[in-house]
Amino acid sequence: MSREDGFTIVELSFACLLLLLVTGAGVTAIRHYWKVRSVEAAQDALVADMKQVQARTMSESHPRLYGLRLSPGSTPAAGTYGVVRFDYGTQTCTEIERHTFDGGAYVSAASFAVLNPGPTERCRAQIAGAGTDQFVFLFARGSATAGSATVATAGVSKTRGVTIDGITGRVARS
Numbered sequence: 001m002s003r004e005d006g007f008t009i010v011e012l013s014f015a016c017l018l019l020l021l022v023t024g025a026g027v028t029a030i031r032h033y034w035k036v037r038s039v040e041a042a043q044d045a046l047v048a049d050m051k052q053v054q055a056r057t058m059s060e061s062h063p064r065l066y067g068l069r070l071s072p073g074s075t076p077a078a079g080t081y082g083v084v085r086f087d088y089g090t091q092t093c094t095e096i097e098r099h100t101f102d103g104g105a106y107v108s109a110a111s112f113a114v115l116n117p118g119p120t121e122r123c124r125a126q127i128a129g130a131g132t133d134q135f136v137f138l139f140a141r142g143s144a145t146a147g148s149a150t151v152a153t154a155g156v157s158k159t160r161g162v163t164i165d166g167i168t169g170r171v172a173r174s
Contacts, residue, residue, distance in 0.1 A: 035156040038103025042151040043160035043173055045101060046081070050164065050171045053083060054138035063088035065119060067137035069095060069130060070110040070149055079106025079151075084127070084135065086119040093123035095130075105153045110134035112147030113166060120145070136164060144169040 007015075050068060057066045065086040073079035082098040100106075112134045114120045120135045127133075138144045146166030152159045161174035 032156065034103065035153045036158050038101070038105045039151055039153045039156065039158050039160050041103060042101040042105035042153075043162060045099075046107075046149060046151060046162050047171055047173060049081075049083070049099070050136070050138065050162065054144070054169060054171070057138050058140050058142075062140060065137055065139065067119065067123075067135055067145070069123065069127065070107050070112075070134045070136070071130075072107050072110050072134065072149075074106075074108065075154070076100060076104050076106045079108055081107055084123055086123060086137065091122060093119065093126045095127050101151065103153065105151050108150050108152040108159060110147070110149040112136045112149075112164075113145045115145060138164075138169055142169045143167055144171075148174065 053066045053068060057064070060066075065088065067084050067086065069082045069084050071078065071080050077100075080098060080100050083096045084093055085096055086093045115135075115137060119137050123135050124130050124133065134147070134149070136145050136147060136149075144164045144166055146164060148161055148163040150159050150161045163172050163174045164170070165172075
């Protein structure tokens with residue numbers, strides 16, 4: 001009698017099922033990691049753009065003022081932001097560029113002090129669709145409009161914040 005070594009169909013099925021479960025758990029963990037990382041990257045991008053706008057205001061100085069227009073929303077298409085320029089001489093506000101975050105992140109909330117009368121109300125009136133948007137302006141003297149913004153990604157409960165101190169103009173992660 002010869003004995004043949006090998007695996008039964010039950011053993012092979014069990015090994016395939018185990019492999020499928022481990023792979024599924026790994027894919028889910030990696031997907032969650034990338035979504036959390038996209039929120040952190042969005043926070044970093046927002047901080048970097050605020051600091052860049054602050055440097056631009058300091059280099060060009062009066063009568064130009066630069067800031068960000070934040071359009072909070074609940075989706076990446078709605079929760080965008082842009083760079084604006086306000087000219088005190090002509091009292092005009094222009095949106096220079098518009099940004100979206102990579103990885104499905106978006107601005108989910110924002111609240112900044114209103115400079116009224118002044119740049120905030122002028123920008124809301126002069127830029128199409130900006131009636132309820134939030135504006136943060138960074139002044140050449142180092143101060144800013146105080147407030148905060150929150151970025152999020154769909155499907156993940158993690159959010160990240162950015163705050164600006166009105167007196168010092170310091171931009172910080174929160």
